[in-house]
Amino acid sequence: MAEQQQIAPDQGTADAEFLARAQKGDLAAFEALVELHRDKVYGLALRMTRSDADASEITQETFLSAYQHMGEFRGEAAFGSWVHRIAANHALMRLRHRSVVQAAEQELKGPEFNERGSFADYPATDWSRRADEKVLDDELRVAIQQATDHLPEGHREVFLLKDVEGLSYEQIAEITGDSVPAIKSRLHRARLALREAIDRFYNEK
Amino acid sequence: MFTCKESVDLLLRFLDGEMPEDEARHLEEHLAACPPCVDFLRTYQATPTLCRRALGAQMPQELADRLTQFLRQKCRK
Numbered sequence: 465m466a467e468q469q470q471i472a473p474d475q476g477t478a479d480a481e482f483l484a485r486a487q488k489g490d491l492a493a494f495e496a497l498v499e500l501h502r503d504k505v506y507g508l509a510l511r512m513t514r515s516d517a518d519a520s521e522i523t524q525e526t527f528l529s530a531y532q533h534m535g536e537f538r539g540e541a542a543f544g545s546w547v548h549r550i551a552a553n554h555a556l557m558r559l560r561h562r563s564v565v566q567a568a569e570q571e572l573k574g575p576e577f578n579e580r581g582s583f584a585d586y587p588a589t590d591w592s593r594r595a596d597e598k599v600l601d602d603e604l605r606v607a608i609q610q611a612t613d614h615l616p617e618g619h620r621e622v623f624l625l626k627d628v629e630g631l632s633y634e635q636i637a638e639i640t641g642d643s644v645p646a647i648k649s650r651l652h653r654a655r656l657a658l659r660e661a662i663d664r665f666y667n668e669k
Numbered sequence: 670m671f672t673c674k675e676s677v678d679l680l681l682r683f684l685d686g687e688m689p690e691d692e693a694r695h696l697e698e699h700l701a702a703c704p705p706c707v708d709f710l711r712t713y714q715a716t717p718t719l720c721r722r723a724l725g726a727q728m729p730q731e732l733a734d735r736l737t738q739f740l741r742q743k744c745r746k
Contacts, residue, residue: 491744495737502736506728520732524739531744574677575709581672583705592711595718608723627717628724652681659716 475500479543487534494534498527501544505551511624512555514613522558526551552625552639559617572619574656591666604665611661615654622647623654671699676706680713 478500485493502523509522530537530547537546576584612620621640625631626647633644640647671679676699682688683696700706728736 491741494744495740498736498740499733502733503727506732507724507726510726511724516732520735523728523732524736527736527740528743531740577672577674581674583673583709586705590708590711592708592715595715595722600719600722604719605723608720612720612724623720624724628721648681648685652678655681655713655716656677658720659713662716662719663712 475544476542480539483534483537483539483543486531487537494531497543501547502527504544505547508548508551508624508629509555511612511628512552512621513558518555518558522551522554525554529554548629549631549635549639552629552631552635556621556639559621571614572616572653572657573660574653575660589663589666591662594666604662607661607665608658611658615657618642619650619654619657622650623658626651627655670702671695673699673703673706673709676700676703677709677713680710684714 479497482493482497482500486497505526506519506523509519509526510516513519513522526547529550537543578584612623615623622636622642625636625639626633631639633647636642636647637644676696679688679692679696683693688696700710
């Protein structure tokens with residue numbers, strides 16, 4: 465899988481120009497906007513649903529919805545953030561209709577402590593700087609994908625929307641209907657479980 | 670002073686900058702005296718970055734072409 469694309473510094477300007485033309489009915493300008501944002505929208509949908517077919521349909525629904533509501537878009541937020549939120553809504557609606565076998569919250573692994581509240585094991589490797597390495601180890605990529613897949617659904621959604629997609633707590637609360645404190649609690653538990661999975665990868669390698 | 674367990678429980682609020690000043694000071698005192706917690710904090714902070722990189726995805730060209738066709742059909746109506 466390719467890594468997430470960097471947003472070019474002038475993308476905001478390009479978005480604004482294409483959007484202004486698209487709002488006047490220029491379909492080619494709208495298609496240019498779609499091309500600029502389709503990977504991010506598809507990536508979100510694929511991460512959320514774990515299905516190519518669902519991700520493809522959600523991407524179609526998202527851009528069709530964006531086209532139909534383009535007249536209402538006033539530019540308070542970036543166009544990219546706006547379609548991202550539409551995509552998150554569509555993805556969550558689809559997930560809510562699925563009957564998923566949920567992992568139990570108590571199965572979430574975090575660090576272990578002794579009776580004095582100190583770490584039971586001293587981490588052998590501080591791998592924090594590996595996050596910036598140019599090439600990501602393929603085995604690590606798989607380990608992270610598997611660990612994310614094993615999170616309970618509510619934790620996985622919050623983690624993806626906040627830490628991967630970059631939505632704010634308030635935006636997630638609006639989309640999911642959950643309270644901000646509940647979202648923060650799930651995010652923390654998800655991060656601890658994923659940190660633990662990465663830690664196992666580096667320390668058992 | 671906080672224990673390691675209490676410190677770990679507070680990391681999200683600490684990193685979000687949402688902790689009362691005196692609580693943040695207690696946590697900083699613990700971190701200053703506890704190298705395992707400093708390492709833990711660093712790896713906790715690095716986790717979202719690594720996950721973002723691991724979970725990146727691009728739309729396959731075939732699906733992108735299908736998307737263009739779909740939108741042309743729907744948007745011209």
